[in-house]
Amino acid sequence: MAIFKSARPHPGYALVSVLLFVVALLVGALPFQQLIILIVCRDIGTDPSALNATASMGAYKVNSSRFDGIDYDSCAQRSDVQDIAASWTLWFNLAQEIPALGTLIFAGYFVDLFGRRASMLLSSAAMLVLSIAHVFAAMYEVPLGLFVFVQFFFGMCGGMGLLIMASSAYIAHTSEASMRTTYFSLQDSSFAVALMTGPLLGGLITKQFGFLAVFWTQVVVSLILIAHLLFVFPDSEVGGAETVVVKKSVGTVFKESVSTTASTLQSAFKFRAAASLIIIASILSFTNAGIGVMFLLYPAKRFGWDSLDIGQFIFASNVQKMMWLTVLVPWFFRFVQTRGVDKVRAEVWTIRVGLAASCIAEFWFGCATTESMFLAATSVGSLAAIAGPTMKSLLSTLVPATHQGRLFSSIRIFEAVSQLFATVIMNTIYRATVDSAPQTVFFVVSGLVGVACLIAVTMVTQTGVNAMEMGGYSAAVVEDGEEVVVAEEASEGTPLLR
Numbered sequence: 001m002a003i004f005k006s007a008r009p010h011p012g013y014a015l016v017s018v019l020l021f022v023v024a025l026l027v028g029a030l031p032f033q034q035l036i037i038l039i040v041c042r043d044i045g046t047d048p049s050a051l052n053a054t055a056s057m058g059a060y061k062v063n064s065s066r067f068d069g070i071d072y073d074s075c076a077q078r079s080d081v082q083d084i085a086a087s088w089t090l091w092f093n094l095a096q097e098i099p100a101l102g103t104l105i106f107a108g109y110f111v112d113l114f115g116r117r118a119s120m121l122l123s124s125a126a127m128l129v130l131s132i133a134h135v136f137a138a139m140y141e142v143p144l145g146l147f148v149f150v151q152f153f154f155g156m157c158g159g160m161g162l163l164i165m166a167s168s169a170y171i172a173h174t175s176e177a178s179m180r181t182t183y184f185s186l187q188d189s190s191f192a193v194a195l196m197t198g199p200l201l202g203g204l205i206t207k208q209f210g211f212l213a214v215f216w217t218q219v220v221v222s223l224i225l226i227a228h229l230l231f232v233f234p235d236s237e238v239g240g241a242e243t244v245v246v247k248k249s250v251g252t253v254f255k256e257s258v259s260t261t262a263s264t265l266q267s268a269f270k271f272r273a274a275a276s277l278i279i280i281a282s283i284l285s286f287t288n289a290g291i292g293v294m295f296l297l298y299p300a301k302r303f304g305w306d307s308l309d310i311g312q313f314i315f316a317s318n319v320q321k322m323m324w325l326t327v328l329v330p331w332f333f334r335f336v337q338t339r340g341v342d343k344v345r346a347e348v349w350t351i352r353v354g355l356a357a358s359c360i361a362e363f364w365f366g367c368a369t370t371e372s373m374f375l376a377a378t379s380v381g382s383l384a385a386i387a388g389p390t391m392k393s394l395l396s397t398l399v400p401a402t403h404q405g406r407l408f409s410s411i412r413i414f415e416a417v418s419q420l421f422a423t424v425i426m427n428t429i430y431r432a433t434v435d436s437a438p439q440t441v442f443f444v445v446s447g448l449v450g451v452a453c454l455i456a457v458t459m460v461t462q463t464g465v466n467a468m469e470m471g472g473y474s475a476a477v478v479e480d481g482e483e484v485v486v487a488e489e490a491s492e493g494t495p496l497l498r
Contacts, residue, residue, distance in 0.1 A: 354387025
């Protein structure tokens with residue numbers, strides 16, 4: 001129980017949790033990537049251009065003599081270093097995403113049965129372990145291979161996916177349907193604020209105080225998050241008055257989790273609009289898997305950027321996203337409602353415009369030959385942020401509040417599978433083209449988002465979305481202490497289930 005027992009569940013508590021978790025994750029992500037490049041460069045040997053007898057990591061402090069004489073800028077632009085660093089990134093991502101996918105199978109059931117707060121605590125504890133592992137990497141000679149096991153543990157605990165899924169279920173449960181798009185926009189805004197502050201803060205601390213300081217900062221933020229969840233966060237009631245708590249074996253829980261997840265997906269895929277939105281979300285997840293090479297390794301090679309430069313780029317990009325999500329999108333929906341425009345129709349067009357902007361921006365990134373052109377592409381790319389929260393809002397109408405965990409878990413499974421394949425494919429493309437055309441990944445992503453935009457235009461319609469409302473609900477009754485799921489037949493041809 002939270003210390004403040006009188007506090008009522010409110011979406012704001014979930015927004016704070018998302019903000020703290022993503023800040024904790026990102027404040028150490030770029031410095032650790034930078035540390036990987038230095039370790040790889042040192043291990044394979046430096047060429048004469050990478051040696052600098054008076055500098056260590058350029059102007060950075062490393063709290064260690066292990067990298068004396070190694071110039072980060074020269075190392076980051078070497079194709080052989082980039083290739084091996086990308087390979088390690090691939091192994092770390094796979095070690096995290098494969099177990100995370102398995103966890104997601106029963107995560108939705110866990111979130112709905114035991115509560116959103118317990119799920120967030122599990123992810124936050126794993127975040128603390130990862131942060132402590134980074135501290136050890138800065139202090140001691142730790143083989144990079146050990147981080148495969150650390151990432152595996154992080155994935156087993158659900159990682160960021162479980163926390164985002166639990167927070168989405170909490171927001172859907174504690175907000176009115178008419179306000180969900182606004183709160184999901186604020187959820188993405190919290191993510192954007194974390195993207196603004198985390199990488200920039202991490203880069204500044206690394207530059208001024210070194211790796212050890214930034215990783216200890218990561219530990220402190222993780223502890224603050226856990227304290228927030230333990231002592232402040234009021235959980236939402238996930239069971240009704242007639243809910244019967246029955247002790248079940250792990251095997252039984254797993255079977256029921258698979259069953260309820262399959263039932264939720266089966267119900268959702270009866271609707272063309274819902275199926276299309278899930279496919280679009282999976283495509284976007286596929287493209288997001290390339291972020292590591294597109295906005296970490298590629299700028300380091302192309303422009304010689306370090307963690308501070310990348311942090312400043314991410315800050316500029318997310319300031320614009322914040323403007324869209326917190327000012328312009330809420331104003332737009334208020335405006336169209338005063339003009340008598342149907343809210344669903346406005347949301348459908350919001351998704352289409354956001355995807356089109358993303359397609360154009362990714363192509364622009366690939367064509368950019370200077371730092372200023374690369375930065376200018378964010379003016380269009382920031383508009384893409386409006387699509388995600390709108391899709392979540394529309395999909396949340398499929399089921400009642402008590403089943404939101406299972407719904408978002410089911411959707412996340414599709415995204416996780418897509419991301420798992422994308423991690424391998426995107427890294428392979430980058431490593432294959434790093435010498436000749438490393439910007440190829442941007443053109444691939446632009447094409448995929450273009451396909452998602454085409455699906456949104458042709459398959460996601462106002463009529464189809466209206467038919468989704470509560471259509472994916474499988475009624476649950478308790479018989480002899482066991483929850484029995486009774487699926488209600490529904491399709492786009494049925495009347496609205498209001």
